[in-house]
Amino acid sequence: MAREQLGVLSALDSAKTQWYHFTAIIIAGMGFFTDAYDLFCIPNVTKLLGRIYYTHPNSLKPGTLPPNVSAAVNGVALCGTLAGQLFFGWLGDKMGRKKVYGLTLALMVFSSLASGLSFGHSAKGTIATLCFFRFWLGFGIGGDYPLSATIMSEYANKKTRGAFIASVFAMQGFGILAGGIVSLVVSTAFDHAYKAPAYKVDAAASLVPEADYVWRIILMFGAVPAGLTYYWRMKMPETARYTALVAKNAKQAAQDMSMVLQVEIEAEQEKVEKIGVREQNSFGLFSKEFLRRHGLHLLGTTSTWFLLDIAYYSSNLFQKDIYSSIGWLPPAEDMNAIHEVFKVARATTLIALCGTVPGYWFTVAFIDIVGRFAIQIMGFFFMTVFMFALALPYHHWTKKENRVGFLVMYAMTFFFANFGPNSTTFVVPAEIFPARLRSTCHGISSAAGKAGAIIGAFGFLYASQSKDPKKRDAGYPAGIGMKNTLILLAVVNCLGIFFTFLVPEANGKSLEEMSGENEEEGDDAVSVDPQASSTRTVPV
Template sequence: MGLAVLESLDSARTQWYHVTTVVIAGMGFFTDAYDLFCITTVSKLLGRLYYPTIDKSGKPGALPRNVNNAVTGVALIGTLAGQLFFGYLGDKLGRKKVYGITLVLMFFCAICSGLSLGTSSKAVMTTLCFFRFWLGFGIGGDYPLSATIMSEYANKRTRGAFIAAVFAMQGVGLICAGLVSTIVSKLFLDACPAPTFKEDPVSSTPPAADFMWRIVLMVGAIPAALTFYWRMKMPETGRYTALIEGNAKQAAVDMARVLDIDIQAEQEKLGQMKAANEYTLFSQEFFQRHGRHLIGTMTTWFLLDIAFYSQNLTQKDIFSSTGLVAKPETMSALEEVRQTSTAMFVIALLGTFPGYWFTVYFIEKIGRYKIQLVGFFMMSFFMFIIGVRYEQLKTEKYLFALLYGLTFFFANFGPNTTTFVLPAELFPTRVRSTCHALSAASGKAGAIVAAFGVQTYTLDGDMKKIKTAMIFLGVTNLIGFFCSFLVTETKGRSLEEISGENSGEDNKTIPNPQISRASEMIPQGSRHHTETM
């Protein structure tokens, strides 16, 4: 039993509006990545500006450990809260009604983060953390809403590629975070040349540097502002209007307005379909049908983000310890930002960015399941190599950069993308946004472990600690590999077929195709014997 409006969406040819939706939703992820990771490029500058220490250690000032963790981690806490809040509202009020609010929050909080003021270092950092929490809150809403909207608009042949393309804009945001910081720091260096810290500790951090980090943070407001108008013009998804609001006619009208497809409204069939799928998130029915999948999406995203955010947040310390960036005391404050940002930019451009788009290209050919397994395994492999051979790799900085870049490549041509795609496809319309939010929030819990645990452990750049951390991250990825067996392949199937909404019966569990194919290989005689034991 299927609705014509849903079948039309599944079979619709790829059209310009699909591409437009990728851009509209993707710009949110561009903003997300930029805002979350640009702080890494300027956190050492904040230490020199607001916590200067001129003592016998001969090292520049740095943010105290608790302040550094708060500045880089508070946005992640906000993101987790925003994911749960907006994910729930997306199912209760509709995807479109709350979609624009996330951008408004991101715009104003990015501006306010750059305007953080105070009469003391503590006041400035407190203000910055306050606005970055609410910035993260807005960012959090983009995860479940963008994924759900794209999955419900797309046809079943290209759905995975389109959802992955939305998420791939995160890679563009990462590149721009490094690029903007590099350009802005270079402009300030040319305008305000300064001696190295060794030459003159006080003058090595010119007063103009206080404007530099503010500009970098405020640039994140620009893409949010550019996208707001187009988000407000988007109609509600046909699936939400039909299956949740119960209005097949309006769903047909809305989708026909933006997509060139012939849709029929079937109100009677809709009533039967709704009646068969009234179960709630906390019901036994949901647990029987989707419990295993929800555990799978939550655990894999949690484990992945421990590694992924540890990599991104600790880059600045690893770059310095391996010689990719000069020692802080041999540079001025702005030169340190420039070198750190340039290294981040190169790693993102050559390692992170290609991984996202490899997934976009191959996800409908290989499938989500295999890409996730391969990604987790290869991340573990390269992290184990880096961890075990870290002493030798410190002297081979280009080999280290290659191996380090490969961990980013397989994160994105792997679980960093697929953990975003799968929750948008596995769950029924009534709780799709909430389930994606729970999965994403679990991921951000892993990111918080990275920010307050792994980052704290490696903050002093100690070689043994970094080595131990890399081995630990390899282990978490290996556990993620095995947890991936809890999810299933969704390639080539409609959302209603995957979730069981199109039947309402005889679908208490949704089998993993990999397990099903394995069972089909059992000889008939053996299978009969097993069934009668």
């Protein structure tokens, strides 16, 4: 039997959409804007890094990053993100969301600047320093995932909660787009200023000394949006759900939310203390009771995020390799170093505009109408379809006259990733777990995603290499080829469809209904059957 809800939480659940909702979206979302910029701007400059630090002085061929170095530069931030998600997710439940929130942003600002200032006595020293600071950049980014999602879910009303959380995550699309635009602007400015010729014209002059500034400026720009947001994050009050249900301070929760909602809310300390007595012996994360109530839910959120990120990060981090393999980017010998940055950034910006950004906002528009389950199933399904459509007739797409068709279908995989599991896997873990474990469980779920991203980043690099030793890049082991790699990613997406059935539907339910926190002692937790209507409940 459900017990009476606290007044402050009922007020939040039933609150009309107000200005504070939008300010919370912007404040939390700017963190994700920065996250996406920092994670996805690196593909725009990796080819430039290869030219600057790995071109032989007497060679007419531009240098490239060795495979192990390329994997490290692309993947080290993901390793830091995974560690940050676990650590800050746990810390957010122990210390409170707000106390930890500013720390992650400060770490991101410092590491963005330090990444751009990476120096060394040799190429190895510079790259090692860059990787060191990008790990800590990823560590700060990792903390933003569970904290932003949890804060937004605990601020939102239950009617439009999905759209609010998805809006925070949708800022990632603008971050990816900004990474492309900044790369375009910086590379254009330097290319026009110095007019370096292509390698075929002059091998030495094609890499002007100022090229070293290009990648540094692009990486350091990530500190700007994070720095601008820091003050407003520090001004945000702690969420009422943490203050009341975890910290057990009804007066502070009522005071904070009265100010936010601009209504009078009674402090129900007696009710909060009763909840505290009941929860003194509450189950922990590593308990049989948690396993019984939420074990399958956590398996569902971790597995779907893991599978999604294998495909999503493979496609995103190695767009430049896919473009080169179909001939959309000209050979490196035909471009100077800075112009190559421009070409890669132009391609990623076009895909972001046509597929990535619209997909996020379609989720925002429809998530509270059709529900999380339907969007996730649909997204995985169409990602599978389009990936197979790219892979099976792969040699058809490599012909010059068919490249536009390839890019359209490739953009559609990003559209349905974002109007699908890339958004919903972020939303759902913030809605279905108890307040005292919410940030931790979101951190575990997102860390599983980053484990998939690491597999995608390192695995794609090697798997996509040609099976023919004569055709593959020097120093790379023979892979399974681009076509078979795309088939493998399609299969991964297909598996995501089946694991989605473990994830409950949270549409229209309060956080306490989903987590079972409003149930009396001895009652089973309540969850929603993802295949049923929003009113049907089943015991877990």
